Amino acid sequence: MVEAVPTGVRAAAVIFMLLVLAFVLGPLVVVAGVSFTAGDYVTFPPEGLSLRWYRAVLSADVYTHSAITSLRLAALVTLAATVIGTGVAVALHRRRIPGTGFLSALVLSPLVLPTIVFALGLLMLWSSVVGRTSFYSLWLGHTVIAVPYVIRTTLAVLATSDPFLEEAARTMGAGPWRTLFHVTLPQCLPGIAAGGFFAFNISFDEAILSLFLRSPDIMTLPIQIYTQLEFSPDPSIAAASALMIALTIFLIVAIDRLLGIQRVAA
Amino acid sequence: MASHREDWAIAAPGLLLLLLAFLVPVGSILALGVRTEGGEFTPAYVIRFLTEPYYLGISWRTIKLSVVITLVCALVGFPFAYIMARVGPRLRLWLVILITLPLMTSVVVRTFGWMVLLGRGGLVPDIMRSLGLVRRNYTLMHTEVAIVVGMVQILFPFMVLSILGVILRMDPRLEEAARVMGCTFLQSVRRVVLPVATPGIVAGSLLVFTLSASYFITPSLLGGARLPVLAGSIYETATRTQDWPFAAAQSLILFTAVLLLLFPYIRLTRKAGG
Known part of the structure; x- marks a missing residue:
């Protein structure tokens, strides 16, 4: 019997995996770390621990307004x-x-x-057909890029569904619409829900379309952060970012519970 | 056909949305790039982009960075995906979640993390200084290295997942057979696993290359104004100089390049999936 995997290779593999994971997750850990700093500047490791920058974010109108805009937008895009x-x-x-x-x-x-090509095209078309960009142009743009995720997750669920259930419903006398609502859609629910969480996440985090389609009165959270990053980053950006990461983790866990992340990711 | 009217009915909103809000805007921007104000065909904007040294520099940088990003993703992604395929299903699930987490996080948040890590006084320059590699006040920000680092982090999961899918479908007995026949472990990886994984590596590379050529937020924040890439140049042209036809011509070039690379990608993934 040959040795399955040499010990040396095994050890190297563990180190390699840990290094890559540190690289992939490092920036997120850093952002979370900076957000807890007690100091006035963006530093990692943070200087002391405090929640002052979370208080600052939650009481700053620029952040709360843009967060509410982003949440409203994401909810409508999901729908x-x-x-x-x-x-x-x-x-x-x-x-x-x-x-x-x-x-x-x-x-x-x-x-x-x-x-970026889509964003530019939509901006041009919207300007010439509708006029000024608004909340609705963002809604439209985000919906277009979120729909494929719902399609993919729903198709993934349908692929493992029982094809004879629809047929059975039809032979038993249910009309096409009744079959759809009482047989097909209930089967798709986990896929639809997972797709919905994806859609929410895409819209909430999206920055490219929002950069092109923004208007002075519509500021989403990522654009707020982007603008701050171009000027003067202070730890309040880290706190706002850390809250966004927390939301993302929640959405990933939700998708995984509903559908298994591997089925939609691969 | 009449009996399938309800299929058309439920698909119609999506197909209409895609037609009117995706294909029409994309099509009209592409057309704008090769039209005069009077509506006649002109290659002038495209030619301008392909001949002015400044823009040639942008194209060259975009291609160069995308190649490097793709190579790094493939070199790190293959062993990572192979190890993922060989660990238990629970651990594999965790690894999938951990590498997709950055992908699902907002691009501005991830980029901010790199700005902290790579900037003046950041962790990475500090470590490099203590190793005696660089002087005080060294910063990696606004370098091509920073762009590569930031982009690899984002695009890495696409490569890993595309290779992982292929390796997981492979019959593990192939490897056992190779070992029994006298291959060492590394020989069996190179002679058996690597050839099987090649379609996944190629598909992942095509995807990573096209995506890295079309991103602009990470390159513009980490690279700064002095290291523009094609997508960043489209944004600048459209918003700063408001030269729409020229921005459209650049979009046309980016779009054509991406499309040319996507055709082999679709064929490869079809084959692997079927």
Whole structure:
């Protein structure tokens, strides 16, 4: 019997994994660390421990207003993206409309095509058709890039669903719409919910579209942070960022509980 | 066809959204790049981008950085994905969560972390100074190294997940057979696992390359104004100088390059998935 993996290789592998994880997670740990500093400057390791910068963020209008804008936007994007995305996913899964393969490549294309080109195009089109950019232009833009995530998670669930349930419902006399609402959609629920969390996360964190489509009265949290970063970073940015990281962790755990992160990530 | 009307009905909002709010804006910006004000075809803006030394420099930097970022991701991503495939499912799940966490975090937050780590007085220059590598007040900010470091962190999970998928589908008995036949461990990785994983590495590389060429927030914050990349230049042209046709022409170039790389990517992932 040969030795499965030599001990030396095994040890090197453990060190390698730890180093890579430190690299990948380092910046997030640093941001969280800076947010607890008692000092006046952005330093890591932090100088002393305090929650003063959290108090500063939670009482600063620029942050609370932009956070509320971002939360409202993300909630509306989630609503629109789940409704729209689920419909597309169910139709694609059934493969009864012609050109399904082409259509699915098409609806997933916002995932891989450069967002910056889309952002510029949407800004131009919006300016010429509607006029000034507003909350609604952001809603539209974010929904477009969030829909593919809902489609993917819903398709992942449908792929393992029982195809005969729909047929059974139809033979038992249920109409197409009743079948959809009472048989198909309940099966998709974990996928729709996971897609919804993705959509929320995408919109809440999104910065490229928001940079192009922002208007003076619409400031999202990432744009607020971006503007601060260009001028004078102080630890309040770290506190705001740490809160965003906490929300992201919550959303990832939620997605994992609903669907298993591996099924949607790979 | 009539019996499938409800399929069209439920897909229609999404397809309309995609057509009107994605394809039409993208199409019109691409068209703007090759049109005169009168609406006739002109390659003038594209030619300007491809001939002015300043913009050639931007293209060259974009390509160079994307190549380096892709190589680093592949070199680190293959062993990482291989180890992930060989650990237990629980640990693998944790690793997936840990490497996707930065991906799901806002780009401004991640970049801020790197600004703290790489800037003057940051942890990384401090360590380099104590090793005697650099002088006091050294900063890695506004260097190409900073851009590569920041981008690799973001794009690494795409590479790992794309390789992991391929390795997990591989029959583990292939490796056992190689070992029994006398291969050492590293030989079996190189001669058996690596060839199997190659489609995943290539697909991951194409994806990482296209994504790194189209990001601009990380490069502009970590690289600064003196190290512009193509996507950053599009943003600057559109917002600072407001030269829309020229910004559109640059978008057209970026878009064409990305599309050319995506076709082999789609073919590869189709094959691997089917």
